[in-house]
Amino acid sequence: MKANLERGSFPTENIKINISGSKSESNRMLILQAQFPNISIENLSESDDTVVLQQALKILKGSVDIHHAGTAMRFLTAYFSAKEGAEITLTGSQRMQERPIGVLVNALKSLGADIEYLKNEGFPPLKIKGKSLQKREVNIEANISSQYISALMLIAPMLPNGLKISLEGKTTSIPYIEMTLSLLKNLGIKGSFSNNEIEISAAKNVENTKLIVESDWSSASYFYSLVALSENAEITLGSFSEDSLQGDAALVQIYNSLGVQTVFNSSKKTISISKKKIELPDSLLLDLANTPDLAQTIAVTCFGLGIGCKLTGLHTLKIKETDRLSALKNELEKLGATIQIDENSLNLEIALQIHPNKIIETYQDHRMAMAFAPLSLKTNLTINNAGVVSKSYPAFWDDFQKAGIKCEIENS
Numbered sequence: 001m002k003a004n005l006e007r008g009s010f011p012t013e014n015i016k017i018n019i020s021g022s023k024s025e026s027n028r029m030l031i032l033q034a035q036f037p038n039i040s041i042e043n044l045s046e047s048d049d050t051v052v053l054q055q056a057l058k059i060l061k062g063s064v065d066i067h068h069a070g071t072a073m074r075f076l077t078a079y080f081s082a083k084e085g086a087e088i089t090l091t092g093s094q095r096m097q098e099r100p101i102g103v104l105v106n107a108l109k110s111l112g113a114d115i116e117y118l119k120n121e122g123f124p125p126l127k128i129k130g131k132s133l134q135k136r137e138v139n140i141e142a143n144i145s146s147q148y149i150s151a152l153m154l155i156a157p158m159l160p161n162g163l164k165i166s167l168e169g170k171t172t173s174i175p176y177i178e179m180t181l182s183l184l185k186n187l188g189i190k191g192s193f194s195n196n197e198i199e200i201s202a203a204k205n206v207e208n209t210k211l212i213v214e215s216d217w218s219s220a221s222y223f224y225s226l227v228a229l230s231e232n233a234e235i236t237l238g239s240f241s242e243d244s245l246q247g248d249a250a251l252v253q254i255y256n257s258l259g260v261q262t263v264f265n266s267s268k269k270t271i272s273i274s275k276k277k278i279e280l281p282d283s284l285l286l287d288l289a290n291t292p293d294l295a296q297t298i299a300v301t302c303f304g305l306g307i308g309c310k311l312t313g314l315h316t317l318k319i320k321e322t323d324r325l326s327a328l329k330n331e332l333e334k335l336g337a338t339i340q341i342d343e344n345s346l347n348l349e350i351a352l353q354i355h356p357n358k359i360i361e362t363y364q365d366h367r368m369a370m371a372f373a374p375l376s377l378k379t380n381l382t383i384n385n386a387g388v389v390s391k392s393y394p395a396f397w398d399d400f401q402k403a404g405i406k407c408e409i410e411n412s
């Protein structure tokens with residue numbers, strides 16, 4: 001499937017788009033609901049990553065293919081390890097088999113888990129035999145992926161004595177750890193996170209609780225980019241609130257410096273984002289270690305605006321759906337950008353023009369497709385394998401068209 005995007009101006013009248021639930025919140029809540037079936041969940045994410053996790057939680061024995069879903073892979077590895085009677089082979093896409101999981105597997109093994117590598121040491125597929133994990137203390141390297149830490153936190157209530165997790169090195173993607181802690185606390189489970197130490201209590205049951213998933217701020221980023229690249233547009237997005245659990249709500253501040261103003265309507269749970277005329281910086285300097293999923297959106301917005309950016313804290317990007325730093329460099333260069341990357345940063349220079357009619361490759365990464373789409377306000381472009389968006393945002397192309405973007409979807 002290809003998306004052919006025709007250069008067009010984004011209309012100024014108010015458009016309302018409802019974005020589905022956050023995949024990060026949804027996938028945590030599903031793991032908690034598997035432990036506490038009296039929890040109900042509203043506004044669950046429609047993402048492939050959530051659907052695949054929900055399906056996997058229905059079985060206790062057999063084989064599960066979680067495709068490209070990182071959180072599902074990491075959370076299920078921990079969950080099945082601690083689930084007595086589980087006998088599961090956990091595998092995923094070719095790329096998933098290249099995304100490291102050794103740090104989490106070692107931590108679980110040190111707690112007593114029975115996990116075997118079926119191909120390469122340190123990587124999926126895994127064979128897991130669930131059992132009661134008796135130990136209560138674990139050390140883990142914290143600078144590779146916060147998902148390993150959230151995975152341990154999510155199973156802590158299942159352990160007889162809860163869990164004390166000591167984090168080693170510089171912790172990355174911290175807001176995702178805080179999100180996990182907040183969700184546990186919402187259920188009345190005791191927990192704390194300070195000075196590189198996390199403690200979570202055991203819990204046999206929790207009160208009947210309705211959890212409402214806030215919509216996905218990472219998905220909202222593509223509309224922020226659209227508004228930033230427009231002449232004069234306003235768009236209303238639901239359902240969002242000012243006290244989000246998602247670190248990517250940092251968009252509000254980041255895009256403010258790119259000329260996008262956000263107004264919260266707390267009674268309707270919506271945000272209205274609109275273009276305001278400001279003097280743009282020549283170059284934007286940002287550390288994205290807390291918000292790695294925004295890196296592609298921001299780099300492409302800066303390129304489209306004709307400003308530079310220096311983005312740091314990007315050391316986790318190489319092990320995501322693709323090597324996102326190389327993918328960004330390749331595709332932005334096609335469009336005329338001058339860009340340097342290293343292990344953890346990206347430097348984009350000011351571009352004076354954008355080459356038209358280019359074909360953007362997506363590297364099986366949903367965020368490559370969605371991050372480049374708003375550039376259609378500046379040039380004609382084609383996005384290859386545009387269906388990748390379903391990993392986090394299946395309705396993306398429909399919503400994009402609803403927003404007034406001229407887009408022809410070619411099924412091939």
Ligand SMILES: O=C(O)C1=C[C@@H](OP(=O)(O)O)[C@@H](O)[C@H](O)C1
Nearest residue numbers: 024071145146147173176292316
């Ligand atoms: O816990 C989560 O829901 C996530 C954590 C982040 O990963 P890392 O901690 O690996 O950076 C983020 O990139 C991913 O999309 C979702």
Ligand SMILES: C=C(OP(=O)(O)O)C(=O)O
Nearest residue numbers: 068069070071293320321
């Ligand atoms: C990195 C991502 O997801 P995951 O690691 O869960 O596959 C993402 O959605 O950008």
